[in-house]
Amino acid sequence: GAGVSQSPRYKVAKRGQDVALRCDPISGHVSLFWYQQALGQGPEFLTYFQNEAQLDKSGLPSDRFFAERPEGSVSTLKIQRTQQEDSAVYLCASSFPGTTRATGELFFGEGSRLTVL
C-alpha cells in the first residue's frame, strides 16, 4: 500500500506475555520512528532508525522494550513481560530524508493499540 502499515491494529495481552508489533513503512523511506501514545496524551518518542541502524533508543522506557529493522524496511517493536503501564497506542512513522534535522513530513501509521490485562 501507499501508506505506513501497522499490525496488529489491536492486541490484548495478559500481564507477563511478550508482544511484537510490526511496522511496514512507505517504500524507500529511510527514517523510521516508533512513538508511544498513552490515553489522552501526545505521542512520545521511543526510538529511531536510519535504514537498518538504530541511531537513537533513548525513549525506550525499559530494557523490556526492543526494536529492530534488520533489512532497513519493516520494523518490529517487541515488548517482553508486558505490564499494565505498557497499555498504549504504538505509532510508527516514516520519512524519506535521513538528514540531521526534520526537513519534512513524518507519515504515520494508524497505530497498534495494546491493552495489557
Next chain:
Amino acid sequence: AQSVTQPDIHITVSEGASLELRCNYSYGATPYLFWYVQSPGQGLQLLLKYFSGDTLVQGIKGFEAEFKRSQSSFNLRKPSVHWSDAAEYFCAVGAGGGADGLTFGKGTHLIIQP
C-alpha cells in the same frame, strides 16, 4: 531540551465559528514547527509546517498558523470550522528524540457544536 505546551485540553466551538488553538514551544535554535490532526482510530495527519520564511503558513483543510518568535508561539487558526474538524490536534517541534524526530504537545481536543 525542546518542549511543546498546548494550554487548552478541550475547546468547544460552534460550527461556522472561527477557531484558534494555542501552541507554545521551547527550543534553543530556530524551530521547525508542525501541526498534526488525529481523528478517532486514525494516525496523525500533517496539517501544516513551518521551517523558515513567511511566518504565516497555509495548510490543508483551510487551516493556517502563524509563527511568532517573540512569543514562542505557533497558533493554529481556521476562519470557519466544520463538524468534520472535530478531532485531536497536536503541535510539534523538531528535532525531538532522534535526528529527525518530533516532540509533541499533549494535544487539544476540539469539539464542534451544531
